[in-house]
Structure formats: structure tokens, C-alpha cells
Amino acid sequence: MQKLVFLGAGSIAEALIHGWIKNEVVPADHIYVKNRSNVQRLKELNERFGVHILENLEELRDADLVILAMKPKDAKDAFRAIAPYLSEKTAILSVLAGISIETIEKALGARPIARVMPNTSAAIGMAASGISFNEQVTESQKKIYLQLLEAIGIVIEVEEDKLHAITALSGSGPAYLYYLLEAWEKIGTEFGLSKETVRKLMVQTIAGSAMMLQQIKEEPEVLRKKVTSPGGTTEAGIRALENYRFTEAIFACIKSAEARSRELAKGE
């Protein structure tokens, strides 16, 4: 693919660009970026990664792949603006939360479309992505899409309806973990530790726990129980979480995010 155009130059676009260039999957010279109005932001991406700035929509005509990376609320306007400039050969990769393949097909015509839900860890090649394809995607195109996503982490193909759940889990997931770390830092400093010390310890704790799950093929429950000495500190901590209805809070979190993804699909 010679020309990949990002429509939307925000955080997820940056993460994908960073991942593709760093992992040498797509040369910077093949990447173009466009946003709505923030020219400074485009210049910043140009200077940082060497990607081109798409000056006008006419230049979409020879694009091989258009990546839809604006906010879902801006998608309708964007579709209307770009539809006249897309040629038959142009394929689509959408990262829009909620917006269905059917909606994209209706707006941009029947063409190869991959709907992807990555996360911002794409920037360091550690994304967890879900992906669905429409019927126009051939087996060889599928391989190219998967290659693009595997270059920035892991990717799992699912039926499209499940992307709402994936959005709520791994799409938003990094934010939940950062939020958890924010809380740990607050309480850690209340105990007189420096923020830097808490950060160092807890980032390693998150990374170590994730690696344990990956490398030692045991259930999280088994690993949790290995930490939890009878009558010990972990037991006391977990009891407090239970008192604050930890599982219910997590369920409510994921259900709310999943429901929001379904609302976005309806344009709400």
C-alpha cells in the first residue's frame, strides 16, 4: 500500500502512526494526515514522524487506505465530506467507537472495510485490538489488515456485535488501569512515600502481574490466592474491596461503557 490517509489526527491516530513507523510496517512517506482545523497538530506529526499533511480532500483519490480516526460525533460530517473523493480501490479501516460497518457502507459505498477497536498502547506495539470485516474484504486484504494490527500488538477477529464489549474492555481498558494507578499514587503519598516511588513499584507490579498471566498459564484466581496468605494483608485488602462491592463496580463500569458504544452506534 502506497498511500494511507488518516482522517483525524488525535491520540489514537498518533499511537497507530508511531507503532507502524517504529515497527517498520509502513514507511512514514506513505502516511498522510488530516484533521478538521488544527494545522499546528498536523505540523507536529509531520515534524515528529515525517508523515505528509493531506492538504485537500482531492488528494484522497489515489489513497489505498483511509483510516477513520475522528470522534464518532464528527463521523457523519466527515463521511459526507470525503464520499465524493473516494475511488473504487480505496479501502477503509475504521477505529470509530460504536459506528457500524453498515453505517460506513451506507455513507461511503460498498468497499473493503475493517472495523477495528485498538487501544493507545499501539504506540509501543502493545495494543490489544478486536477486528471485524465486511464481505468485500478478500482473504489477501484480510492478511494486510491483520499485518497492520499485529504490528502494533495483538489482534483478535470477532463478530461485529462483540466489538461493543471489546471497546468497553480493552479499548477503554488502559484508562481504567491509569485511573487505578492514580488512586494508588494518592494513597501511597498519604503514607509518606514519594509519588515516584509508588509509580515505580506499582507500574512494575502491573507489568509483572500481566507477564505472570502470560507466561505461567494459571487462572487469575489461582494466582490471586497464591498472594493471599490466610489472615494476612491481602485478605484484609480484598475484604475491603468486597465491602465496597468491587465486582459490582467493575461490572457497572464495563456495562456502562458497552452501552455507550451501542448508543454511539445509533448516533446518540
Ligand SMILES: NC(=O)C1=CN([C@@H]2O[C@H](COP(=O)(O)OP(=O)(O)OC[C@H]3O[C@@H](n4cnc5c(N)ncnc54)[C@H](O)[C@@H]3O)[C@@H](O)[C@H]2O)C=CC1
Ligand atoms: N483514544 C483511544 O484510546 C481510542 C479511540 N478510539 C476511537 O478513535 C477515534 C479518535 O479518538 P481520539 O484519537 O481519542 O480522538 P481525538 O479527539 O484525540 O482526535 C480526533 C481528531 O479528529 C479530527 N477530526 C474531526 N472531524 C474531522 C473530519 N471531518 N476530518 C478529519 N479529521 C477530523 C480532529 O481534528 C482530531 O484531530 C474515536 O472515534 C474513538 O472512538 C478507538 C480506540 C481507542
Ligand SMILES: O=C(O)[C@@H]1CCC=N1
Ligand atoms: O472513550 C472512547 O470513546 C474511546 C473508545 C475506546 C477508548 N476510547
